[in-house]
């Protein structure tokens with residue numbers, strides 16, 4: 001498949017610290033893919049490599065020429081602009097889809113209620129929602145989300161789950177990096193478990209076992 005993101009034999013070291021070791025992994029179109037693992041297991045390093053923020057020590061990362069969006073732990077926007085102005089500016093900067101999609105994102109994240117408020121004055125949860133909406137703005141083929149639920153209230157989490165599931169039906173992929181895989185149980189298609197810089201498990205999540213149970217089993221935490 002041409003639109004698959006591939007890590008082939010990828011290792012990454014920072015001095016003496018081996019963050020990733022001979023990682024083979026594919027991110028395929030049309031999936032909600034959860035990436036889990038203990039602290040320091042290499043998840044952020046993988047995201048950095050995917051975005052070209054750092055280079056592998058060895059191996060190859062292949063990212064097709066498709067739009068990639070992201071929303072990470074620290075929200076990124078212009079604090080001195082309103083919510084609506086932020087969406088407008090980011091849309092223009094990336095030559096994004098039209099106004100209908102922007103309106104849809106405002107509505108999905110409930111941001112229409114705070115559209116005229118300066119982004120820097122929003123509460124933490126609203127800042128997170130703005131950052132998520134900006135991640136979706138260019139209708140990316142791949143969307144990378146690091147703990148997308150942090151700061152969100154329960155109703156917002158439910159709406160985001162439904163939106164993610166619908167978003168991925170159109171051959172788009174969402175990679176969710178999380179310590180709380182159980183919260184994505186309803187929508188996850190594929191699970192990858194990292195530990196100590198290695199892929200310990202990578203596979204589809206079937207009907208007989210939850211992603212959370214599989215995660216605990218892989219790490220030997222299920223007894």
Ligand SMILES: Nc1ncnc2c1ncn2[C@@H]1O[C@H](COP(=O)(O)OP(=O)(O)OP(=O)(O)O)[C@@H](O)[C@H]1O
Nearest residue numbers: 014017018019037038039040041042043044045046
């Ligand atoms: N810039 C860096 N310089 C030195 N070591 C680094 C650097 N970035 C990451 N590391 C090390 O690489 C290893 C993997 O870190 P990484 O941040 O990828 O893990 P993680 O799975 O995202 O962890 P967490 O769940 O705590 O966010 C860790 O041992 C970390 O200390």
